[in-house]
Amino acid sequence: MDFVMEASSKAHFSGLRLESSALNSLQIPSPSSQSSTLPSENHIASDDDNNNNNSPRQPFVIGVSGGTASGKTTVCDMIIQQLHDHRVVLVNQDSFYRGLTVEEAKRVHEYNFDHPDAFDTEQLLECIGKLKCGQSVQVPIYDFKKHRRCSESFRQVNVSDVIILEGILVFHDQRVRNMMSMKIFVDTDADVRLARRIRRDTLERGRDVNSVLEQASHTFDIKFVSLSLQYAKFVKPAFDDFVLPSKKYADVIIPRGGDNHVAIDLIVQHLRTKLGLHDLCKIYPNVNVIQSTFQIRGMHTLIRDSEISKHDFVFYSDRLIRLVVEHGLGHLPFTEKQVVTPTGMLRKHIYHCVFGYSPIGMLVCPIEKVENILKYLNLDLDNSSIETLSSFSDSDTILLGSVYTGVDFCKKLCGVSIVRSGESMENALRACCKGIKIGKILIHRDGDNGKQLIYEKLPKDISERHVLLLDPVLATGNSANQAIELLIQKGVPESHIIFLNLISAPEGIHCVCKRFPYLKIVTSEIDVALNEEFRVIPGMGEFGDRYFGTDD
Ligand SMILES: Nc1ncnc2c1ncn2[C@@H]1O[C@H](COP(=O)(O)OP(=O)(O)O)[C@@H](O)[C@H]1O
Ligand SMILES: Nc1ccn([C@@H]2O[C@H](COP(=O)(O)O)[C@@H](O)[C@H]2O)c(=O)n1
Numbered sequence: 001m002d003f004v005m006e007a008s009s010k011a012h013f014s015g016l017r018l019e020s021s022a023l024n025s026l027q028i029p030s031p032s033s034q035s036s037t038l039p040s041e042n043h044i045a046s047d048d049d050n051n052n053n054n055s056p057r058q059p060f061v062i063g064v065s066g067g068t069a070s071g072k073t074t075v076c077d078m079i080i081q082q083l084h085d086h087r088v089v090l091v092n093q094d095s096f097y098r099g100l101t102v103e104e105a106k107r108v109h110e111y112n113f114d115h116p117d118a119f120d121t122e123q124l125l126e127c128i129g130k131l132k133c134g135q136s137v138q139v140p141i142y143d144f145k146k147h148r149r150c151s152e153s154f155r156q157v158n159v160s161d162v163i164i165l166e167g168i169l170v171f172h173d174q175r176v177r178n179m180m181s182m183k184i185f186v187d188t189d190a191d192v193r194l195a196r197r198i199r200r201d202t203l204e205r206g207r208d209v210n211s212v213l214e215q216a217s218h219t220f221d222i223k224f225v226s227l228s229l230q231y232a233k234f235v236k237p238a239f240d241d242f243v244l245p246s247k248k249y250a251d252v253i254i255p256r257g258g259d260n261h262v263a264i265d266l267i268v269q270h271l272r273t274k275l276g277l278h279d280l281c282k283i284y285p286n287v288n289v290i291q292s293t294f295q296i297r298g299m300h301t302l303i304r305d306s307e308i309s310k311h312d313f314v315f316y317s318d319r320l321i322r323l324v325v326e327h328g329l330g331h332l333p334f335t336e337k338q339v340v341t342p343t344g345m346l347r348k349h350i351y352h353c354v355f356g357y358s359p360i361g362m363l364v365c366p367i368e369k370v371e372n373i374l375k376y377l378n379l380d381l382d383n384s385s386i387e388t389l390s391s392f393s394d395s396d397t398i399l400l401g402s403v404y405t406g407v408d409f410c411k412k413l414c415g416v417s418i419v420r421s422g423e424s425m426e427n428a429l430r431a432c433c434k435g436i437k438i439g440k441i442l443i444h445r446d447g448d449n450g451k452q453l454i455y456e457k458l459p460k461d462i463s464e465r466h467v468l469l470l471d472p473v474l475a476t477g478n479s480a481n482q483a484i485e486l487l488i489q490k491g492v493p494e495s496h497i498i499f500l501n502l503i504s505a506p507e508g509i510h511c512v513c514k515r516f517p518y519l520k521i522v523t524s525e526i527d528v529a530l531n532e533e534f535r536v537i538p539g540m541g542e543f544g545d546r547y548f549g550t551d552d
């Protein structure tokens with residue numbers, strides 16, 4: 001049996017075009033609190049749900065309904081694209097069309113695909129229920145050309161932050177509606193919809209364009225269904241009877257579908273707030289999660305994969321570490337600095353300058369410095385310009401060259417790695433900061449009585465430096481807190497410490513930020529939680545062992 005992701009790329013676009021083979025091997029951790037009963041009420045996980053117990057957040061289910069060809073799929077794709085850094089899956093109601101029996105198939109022109117009975121709603125309910133409970137599901141793949149499901153293939157849908165359920169009748173059944181946290185109705189003019197449907201169905205769904213144009217045509221076969229007749233006999237009445245009446249359940253109505261960028265932006269903003277994936281960033285303003293992109297997600301996907309080769313693990317970890325380090329450096333203080341660019345330093349500008357021409361953006365500089373600047377830039381002065389320059393007095397200023405107003409790096413800084421996995425981040429820091437000093441802290445458990453030994457080798461003048469503390473995984477936060485405590489004892493102000501890591505557990509963030517509210521954390525992803533063994537879930541295993549190859 002094949003498991004196919006994105007078998008029909010348009011309708012099943014989810015923003016995550018995962019390989020089916022990878023999906024098959026994926027193990028989705030099932031939350032221990034998981035229940036097999038379907039939720040009957042709308043439920044959006046509250047902050048309390050997410051912070052006080054360790055149960056993962058329930059996915060946010062969005063229903064998107066509207067008439068055929070109103071732009072439902074298009075709107076969903078736009079939302080998915082814009083949500084960008086969230087895990088989003090699209091489930092199409094179309095996937096749950098019942099396959100036609102042989103008899104029904106022979107008389108396909110009499111079959112009403114727009115009636116609620118055309119869908120296997122029980123199966124749809126089970127599927128969304130499982131996803132809401134944190135289980136992955138296999139969704140059927142429907143073939144519009146053959147009017148039946150592909151019996152051998154399924155599309156595997158994994159648990160996500162957001163599940164978008166889209167289809168003409170997703171608001172019809174109350175049980176399906178109750179599973180939704182937000183309902184959107186795409187409202188597009190009927191004529192526009194008909195025109196789009198004709199175009200789409202002839203291009204993509206194997207319908208006969210002539211039969212569309214010949215309104216009176218009554219010749220059908222299994223392949224070519226008359227669009228015009230189907231539309232008049234089933235699609236339009238069903239729209240009036242079932243789709244339009246369900247519009248009243250919508251929380252948001254989007255006129256003009258995908259053309260309505262304002263509405264889509266507002267929905268995306270609302271979702272970002274509701275999802276609150278980075279709630280912790282709101283609670284602790286000093287927590288910074290680097291802006292996620294599909295590149296970053298891709299790197300995380302690779303390094304978290306237990307099957308990745310050591311070489312690739314190191315390669316992609318290094319790439320991510322470099323990004324985190326660069327981002328962390330961006331949080332250091334800076335001073336303003338102006339430089340003269342080579343642009344605009346042509347001799348004719350000097351003539352212009354000395355003859356009083358003063359183009360905007362030219363450097364204002366004392367005459368005594370002009371010759372030095374020209375020498376520095378390897379520009380010769382001819383006799384006439386020297387003569388002209390020498391006619392200026394020392395106190396005169398002239399305009400010369402273009403100026404870039406920038407910033408100067410903070411020079412008083414150092415790195416401190418928490419041995420051993422923190423050492424994996426040292427090279428990236430050295431590559432970004434020429435000649436940077438890097439100290440080390442080793443926290444070693446001594447026996448089982450909770451006693452810990454701390455070894456350190458730190459720059460002597462560390463109290464005068466800003467410190468980039470390095471550890472790829474923030475789990476419980478205990479070692480991090482010990483290391484930070486030590487730095488503070490050495491005289492480093494708390495606000496001069498930036499803690500860099502690749503992934504953080506919420507528990508670790510709470511632990512560190514509560515104790516050290518002035519310290520900054522820069523991370524590339526915040527994971528779900530810690531498990532009973534205090535390991536980050538989903539996490540990436542023992543980073544140090546995987547990076548240094550000691551995990552065999
Ligand atoms: N705003 C738009 N402008 C032009 N064409 C559009 C627009 N929105 C959708 N379409 C096209 O109309 C057809 C139907 O859109 P689709 O999103 O598939 O609708 P639905 O999922 O509601 O049936 C598709 O061929 C799509 O490319
Ligand atoms: N075999 C089928 C099944 C369904 N239809 C039509 O699809 C429409 C729903 O899909 P949208 O993307 O337009 O929402 C519905 O109106 C059915 O008439 C079909 O033509 N053939």
Ligand SMILES: [Mg+2]
Nearest residue numbers: 011072073074
């Ligand atoms: Mg569609």
